[in-house]
Structure formats: C-alpha cells, structure tokens
Amino acid sequence: xxxxxxxxxxxxxxxxxxxxxxxxxxxxxxxxxxxxxxxxxxxxxxxxxxxxxxxxxxxxxxxxxxxxxxxxxxxxxxxxxxxxxxxxxxxxxxxxxxxxxxxxxxxxxxxxxxxxxxxxxxxxxxxxxxxxxxxxxxxxxxxxxxxxxxxxxxxxxxxxxxxxxxxxxxxxxxxxxxxxxxxxxxxxxxxxxxxxxxxxxxxxxxxxxxxxxxxxxxxxxxxxxxxxxxxxxxxxxxxxxxxxxxxxxxxxxxxxxxxxxxxxxxxxxxxxxxxxxxxxxxxxxxxxxxxxxxxxxxxxxxxxxxxxxxxxxxxxxxxxxxxxxxxxxxxxxxxxxxxxxxxxxxxxxxxxxxxxxxxxxxxxxxxxxxxxxxxxxxxxxxxxxx
Amino acid sequence: xxxxxxxxxxxxxxxxxxxxxxxxxxxxxxxxxxxxxxxxxxxxxxxxxxxxxxxxxxxxxxxxxxxxxxxxxxxxxxxxxxxxxxxxxxxxxxxxxxxxxxxxxxxxxxxxxxxxxxxxxxxxxxxxxxxxxxxxxxxxxxxxxxxxxxxxxxxxxxxxxxxxxxxxxxxxxxxxxxxxxxxxxxxxxxxxxxxxxxxxxxxxxxxxxxxxxxxxxxxxxxxxxxxxxxxxxxxxxxxxxxxxxxxxxxxxxxxxxxxxxxxxxxxxxxxxxxxxxxxxxxxxxxxxxxxxxxxxxxxxxxxxxxxxxxxxxxxxxxxxxxxxxxxxxxxxxxxxxxxxxxxxxxxxxxxxxxxxxxxxxxxxxxxxxxxxxxxxxxxxxxxxxx
Numbered sequence: 001x002x003x004x005x006x007x008x009x010x011x012x013x014x015x016x017x018x019x020x021x022x023x024x025x026x027x028x029x030x031x032x033x034x035x036x037x038x039x040x041x042x043x044x045x046x047x048x049x050x051x052x053x054x055x056x057x058x059x060x061x062x063x064x065x066x067x068x069x070x071x072x073x074x075x076x077x078x079x080x081x082x083x084x085x086x087x088x089x090x091x092x093x094x095x096x097x098x099x100x101x102x103x104x105x106x107x108x109x110x111x112x113x114x115x116x117x118x119x120x121x122x123x124x125x126x127x128x129x130x131x132x133x134x135x136x137x138x139x140x141x142x143x144x145x146x147x148x149x150x151x152x153x154x155x156x157x158x159x160x161x162x163x164x165x166x167x168x169x170x171x172x173x174x175x176x177x178x179x180x181x182x183x184x185x186x187x188x189x190x191x192x193x194x195x196x197x198x199x200x201x202x203x204x205x206x207x208x209x210x211x212x213x214x215x216x217x218x219x220x221x222x223x224x225x226x227x228x229x230x231x232x233x234x235x236x237x238x239x240x241x242x243x244x245x246x247x248x249x250x251x252x253x254x255x256x257x258x259x260x261x262x263x264x265x266x267x268x269x270x271x272x273x274x275x276x277x278x279x280x281x282x283x284x285x286x287x288x289x290x291x292x293x294x295x296x297x298x299x300x301x302x303x304x305x306x307x308x309x310x311x312x313x314x315x316x317x318x319x320x321x322x323x324x325x326x327x328x329x330x331x332x333x334x335x336x337x338x339x340x341x342x343x344x345x346x347x348x349x350x351x352x353x354x355x356x357x358x359x360x361x362x363x364x365x366x367x368x369x370x371x372x373x374x375x376x377x378x379x380x381x382x383x384x385x386x
Numbered sequence: 387x388x389x390x391x392x393x394x395x396x397x398x399x400x401x402x403x404x405x406x407x408x409x410x411x412x413x414x415x416x417x418x419x420x421x422x423x424x425x426x427x428x429x430x431x432x433x434x435x436x437x438x439x440x441x442x443x444x445x446x447x448x449x450x451x452x453x454x455x456x457x458x459x460x461x462x463x464x465x466x467x468x469x470x471x472x473x474x475x476x477x478x479x480x481x482x483x484x485x486x487x488x489x490x491x492x493x494x495x496x497x498x499x500x501x502x503x504x505x506x507x508x509x510x511x512x513x514x515x516x517x518x519x520x521x522x523x524x525x526x527x528x529x530x531x532x533x534x535x536x537x538x539x540x541x542x543x544x545x546x547x548x549x550x551x552x553x554x555x556x557x558x559x560x561x562x563x564x565x566x567x568x569x570x571x572x573x574x575x576x577x578x579x580x581x582x583x584x585x586x587x588x589x590x591x592x593x594x595x596x597x598x599x600x601x602x603x604x605x606x607x608x609x610x611x612x613x614x615x616x617x618x619x620x621x622x623x624x625x626x627x628x629x630x631x632x633x634x635x636x637x638x639x640x641x642x643x644x645x646x647x648x649x650x651x652x653x654x655x656x657x658x659x660x661x662x663x664x665x666x667x668x669x670x671x672x673x674x675x676x677x678x679x680x681x682x683x684x685x686x687x688x689x690x691x692x693x694x695x696x697x698x699x700x701x702x703x704x705x706x707x708x709x710x711x712x713x714x715x716x717x718x719x720x721x722x723x724x725x726x727x728x729x730x731x732x733x734x735x736x737x738x739x740x741x742x743x744x745x746x747x748x749x750x751x752x753x754x755x756x757x758x759x760x761x762x763x764x765x766x767x768x769x770x771x772x
Binding site: 001021023050051052053054056057058059060061062063064066067071072073074075076077078079080081082088092095096098099100101123124127128129130131132135241242243244245246247250258259262372373376377 | 440484630
C-alpha cells in the first residue's frame with residue numbers, strides 16, 4: 001500500500017442556502033479543492049452523501065458530480081454510511097490511491113437538508129437508526145442521544161454543565177471559522193437555558209440542519225513530493241472503519257461508542273501510534289454528549305473523564321488536547337454527508353498552518369472521528385505533517 | 387494488485403415478497419453466499435443499494451447488514467450508482483481484496499421495491515435520472531429508453547420485432563432459472579401485443595419492479611486455491627467503471643451507451659482480452675433496447691447489428707454469443723441494487739458448470755455489464771474459469 005497525501009481542500013460557507021441546489025454546492029466545494037491542489041484532471045471520484053434521495057429527490061449523485069464537474073467518463077462512486085458517509089468516502093479514496101489503482105482522486109461530501117420541511121428532514125435523519133425497531137416507534141436522534149446522555153450521567157456523574165461547556169467551546173472555535181454556519185460565541189447560561197429538545201438535551205446541545213459540501217484531492221505521497229509542493233505535505237497515516245448494532249437497544253453498553261473505539265484501534269495500529277501522540281482532533285459532536293463519549297472512546301480521556309476534561313478546558317484550543325477547533329458539528333454545521341470530509345479539511349488546514357485565527361501552535365498529528373447514526377458505524381483517520 | 391476469486395454465491399427466489407422485509411432478503415442471500423463459500427467470518431463488506439431511503443425508509447443499510455448478519459464490528463460500506471449499485475459493490479469488494487487490505491470480503495446487493503405504491507416506485511426510480519432537468523419535467527425511465535429506441539430504430543433500422551425477440555429469448559432463459567421472478571416463456575405475438583408503456587416500448591419490453599437480494603464472497607485467488615477447493619476456481623480478471631452525463635439530452639449520441647463502451651474498454655485492457663474472447667455475457671436489459679445497445683457498446687456486434695443478432699438467434703443459449711442466460715432483468719427481475727451482483731452470480735454458476743437446465747457448454751470467460759440510469763454510469767466485469 002502506498003502512502004497517501006491530501007493535496008487539495010475545498011469548502012464554502014455553510015448554512016441555509018436557499019439559492020443553491022445540491023449540485024451547486026457540491027461543484028463549488030469540488031472546484032475549490034481542485035484549484036487548491038492545482039490539478040486539472042482526476043482518475044476517480046468518491047462522494048459521501050447520506051440521503052440525497054429523501055432530501056433532494058436525486059440519487060445517482062456521483063454521476064451528477066462527474067457530469068457537472070465535466071469529469072466524465074472518470075469513475076465516480078457514491079458511498080453512504082448515514083452521518084459517517086463523508087469519512088467513508090475519505091477511506092475509499094485513500095484505499096484507491098493506496099492500492100495503486102489511481103493516482104489523483106477527488107473525494108467529496110455533500111448534503112442539502114433545507115429543501116424539505118422540518119418533519120421530512122427529521123424523518124430522513126431517522127433512517128440512520130433502525131427504522132423498524134426505532135423509527136417506527138417514534139424515536140428520533142435527539143431522543144437516542146438523550147438516552148445515552150442519561151446513561152453516561154448516571155454511571156459517571158457527567159453534568160449538564162459539562163455537556164453545555166462543549167457547546168460553549170465549539171461556538172468559541174466556530175466564531176473564528178469563516179465557513180461556519182453559526183460563527184458566534186454562546187455563553188454557558190444561554191446554552192443551559194435554551195429550548196428543551198429531548199431531556200436532558202437542549203437546543204444548544206444539538207447540531208443543526210445544514211446545507212453544505214466539502215472536497216479533498218488525494219494522491220500518492222511520492223507524487224505529492226515531486227509535483228505538488230505549494231503546500232506543506234500532509235499524509236494519511238491511519239484509517240479505521242467499524243460497525244456496531246444499528247439499534248441502540250441492542251448495545252451491551254450505552255455509555256461508550258464501540259464502533260469509534262474499534263475504528264480508532266485500527267487507525268492507531270496502522271499509524272503505529274496511540275492516543276497520546278495525537279495533538280488535536282475533530283470528533284463527531286452531533287450532540288454534545290457525543291463529543292464527551294467519543295473523546296473517551298478514542299482513548300484521549302478515561303471513561304467518565306470526557307465531561308471533566310471539557311469543563312476544565314483541556315479540549316479548548318489552549319488545552320492539552322484541542323477538540324473541534326473548526327467549531328465542530330455544533331457551530332460549523334452538520335450537512336451529514338459532508339461532515340466527515342470537512343473534518344479532514346480542518347486537520348489539513350491546522351497541519352499546514354493555514355487555520356487563521358483558530359490556528360494551533362505547530363501541530364504535527366491530528367485525528368478525525370466521524371459517526372453514523374447512534375454509533376452504528378464510525379470512521380477514524382489520522383493525518384500527519386511530514 | 388492480487389488476483390481475486392469468487393468463492394461463494396447466494397440468491398433467493400425473487401418476486402413480490404410481501405412477507406419479507408429488506409433486511410430479511412438481504413440476510414437470506416448473504417447467509418447463502420457465506421454457506422456456499424464455507425466461511426464463518428468476513429474482514430469487510432460492501433453493499434449495493436440504490437434507494438433504501440425512498441423504497442424502505444432505511445438508510446445506513448450496510449450497518450443493518452453487519453448487525454443482522456452478526457458480523458459487527460467488521461467494516462461495512464454501502465455504495466450507490468442507481469441501477470449499477472450492485473456492480474459497483476462488486477468492484478469495490480474486488481478492489482479491497484486486490485489491494486491486500488482484506489482477505490475475505492462479502493459483497494451484497496439488495497432492493498425492496500414493492501413496499502411503496504407504484505407512483506412512489508416510479509418517483510424513486512426517476513431519481514436515477516437528472517431530477518432537475520428530466521424528473522421535474524415528467525420524464526420517467528420508459529420514456530428515456532423509448533427515445534433511445536426511436537433514435538436507434540431511426541439510424542439503424544432496428545425493428546420492433548428485434549426489440550421483442552430479446553424479450554422472448556430472455557423469458558425462454560428465465561423459464562429455466564428457479565430464482566427468476568417470471569420463470570415462463572412468452573411468444574413474439576404476446577410481446578408485440580402487450581400494453582403500450584412508452585411508444586415504441588410495450589410492457590414486455592420493460593423489466594419489472596422486484597424485491598430481491600444477491601451476495602458473493604470474494605478472496606485472493608491464492609487463498610482460494612489453498613483453502614476453498616469445493617468449487618471450480620472462478621476469478622475476476624477485469625473490472626471497468628465509467629460515467630457519462632446524468633441527463634440523456636446532454637449526450638452526443640443517443641444510439642450508443644458510452645459509459646458501457648468505456649467501462650468495457652477498461653475491463654478488456656485489465657483482462658488482456660477483447661470482445662471476441664468472451665464466451666457469454668449478462669447485460670443490463672432494463673428495457674430490451676438496452677440489451678441491443680449494450681451488446682453493441684461491448685463490441686460483441688457492430689453498431690446497428692445488435693437487433694439483427696437478437697433476431698437471428700446469435701444471442702440465444704445455442705448462439706455464438708449467449709446473452710442473459712439467467713433470464714436477464716426482463717425475466718429474472720430487476721431489484722435495482724441487487725442486479726449487478728446477481729449478474730456475477732450467473733457468470734459464476736455457468737463457469738462452475740452449476741447452471742442447471744440453462745447450462746452452456748463449458749464456457750471459459752463471461753462478462754457482466756451493469757448500468758445506472760439511462761447510461762450515466764456503467765460497470766463491466768470479466769470472470770474466467772481457471
């Protein structure tokens with residue numbers, strides 16, 4: 001397997017984009033990535049999207065991508081793993097380059113979520129859970145994560161203040177990200193008094209509905225060293241993918257996310273490092289409890305210590321383990337198919353030293369953890385500056 | 387890249403399966419494939435499905451697959467390229483084994499299409515076309531293929547009898563396939579007098595709506611030689627994937643399917659052979675005109691000669707180039723995400739000599755061509771008996 005570099009990244013301002021279609025935002029991000037990389041062709045494409053069928057009435061989306069980028073007849077593959085679809089597209093793009101099958105691969109992620117009603121969007125998102133045993137009974141995602149939050153609070157004493165502090169931190173970071181949907185700070189008081197959604201989770205513990213796309217260009221590290229020297233070299237050194245039961249009620253333990261644990265173990269083994277070697281991470285904070293649980297599952301903090309770590313500032317930009325410097329899903333937005341790709345972009349920008357006002361001090365290694373459903377799938381990638 | 391063998395195949399009887407859910411049929415086919423291979427674990431899974439969101443209200447389907455097969459935490463990836471989703475899953479499974487990343491890979495395809503109304507099914511299928519420029523204008527797939535048929539008839543003098551003869555042949559083959567949805571013969575007269583759908587295409591020129599799944603087990607050929615010797619060795623020697631414009635009106639030529647041409651060229655190059663070396667093929671006869679056009683695009687017949695070849699019996703089981711010995715999409719059924727996987731199964735059964743009453747005489751090389759939309763994507767695989 002060849003070492004794989006990320007040579008281009010492309011984003012646009014996320015939000016409620018009434019004047020753009022799903023193909024518009026996808027093309028915008030992809031063209032930005034191709035331009036950033038300085039390439040004029042690709043050998044193959046991968047696209048992460050959860051449900052362009054239910055959200056946009058358009059399947060066959062990878063062919064739409066190839067067509068509207070004028071990149072036909074290059075192969076184009078859409079992958080789906082609910083909200084981990086973007087991370088999955090990254091993994092397959094990595095696999096195609098690592099295997100030697102292709103040299104230049106474009107990886108995109110997209111979701112256009114605001115062209116349907118709120119009820120329709122809630123239904124579309126609920127299809128990431130077990131439709132027959134969860135969805136049909138009326139459970140939606142805030143409810144599923146609320147149950148996980150209650151279990152975590154019960155076992156470890158995690159507090160509402162700790163859940164809320166994650167939101168405060170991520171909004172503070174997002175305020176420094178020009179592409180974020182909600183680029184403004186919030187106070188602890190505002191979070192704790194926001195509208196109740198699913199007890200104990202309030203509105204500002206939940207990530208939003210977002211229109212957005214993100215894209216990367218990958219190539220062999222050897223080729224990047226020779227031909228793409230405009231940016232510092234950033235390589236993917238670990239990739240892990242794991243599944244778990246689709247339904248929450250089938251899990252042995254509600255207080256951890258096993259798919260994230262297993263995916264992380266695989267990524268660490270491939271990279272030959274451990275959690276202590278990671279300088280910073282983007283994790284899947286679809287709800288603030290998820291950030292606490294994933295920072296534990298990734299081995300950054302012991303079980304039950306994710307909440308105190310958030311409260312003590314350890315996960316802030318100035319802390320020992322900065323988490324979600326981009327603003328996370330909470331403040332940057334969560335266009336579900338794009339999220340996993342955008343997480344990698346934040347790692348690349350930080351490792352290149354191009355993260356602007358939210359730049360960390362010379363990080364060398366970053367990790368991205370993307371999650372599908374209530375943890376039915378997870379992708380973990382480790383990126384390093386060479 | 388390592389050579390990849392198909393060591394297990396699994397199917398079930400396709401049709402309108404009111405008493406089974408999408409997970410039931412998927413698990414049935416997958417368990418059959420695992421049993422046929424004689425394996426008790428897998429390293430990774432791929433699943434082709436076009437629109438479990440619109441048809442079944444269930445996304446995140448690869449995690450459903452891993453969960454209900456009790457194969458978590460193994461990685462599971464769902465891929466989508468409209469009606470070519472199954473072929474795409476085969477390609478990615480092949481890539482994962484060929485690259486050395488995994489040894490034992492399960493590849494599934496599924497679609498449960500009869501749990502929604504006919505109108506909803508027609509809408510779901512229309513999302514394989516360009517929603518904004520075709521779907522919103524009321525064009526559905528019979529209409530798109532009818533336009534291609536008219537263009538082909540106009541340029542080459544292809545006749546309605548020739549279109550109909552494809553249906554007669556495929557039903558004759560399907561009558562010998564115990565898993566086919568419509569296992570009965572039809573006469574030329576019946577086809578030509580069937581209900582008009584989109585002029586010139588009548589009901590018996592069109593493939594049906596089907597509930598069905600299919601599954602394969604792949605491993606390195608070297609491992610198959612050592613450890614899986616129950617069946618004759620069948621290997622994948624060529625894989626090609628190509629895209630074209632999503633909308634039919636953007637094509638330079640309506641009388642050929644360029645994505646199939648390009649995908650075939652790539653597969654032939656990888657296998658080091660040409661169309662004359664192929665003993666038999668499964669092609670994507672979603673409408674009978676598609677079989678005529680794809681047999682030309684694959685290089686089996688010169689442009690315009692696909693119709694006469696069907697009429698002259700060249701594509702029958704006794705002809706020089708047997709096409710769709712399984713019954714094709716027409717008679718076997720067309721559960722869109724499963725079709726591309728089931729095509730490979732027919733090749734494997736014929737190459738093993740396990741095709742029962744429809745068995746060809748000692749074929750050595752078979753080709754499968756799977757298509758998305760009106761040709762916006764295509765996958766071609768070549769399998770050989772070692």
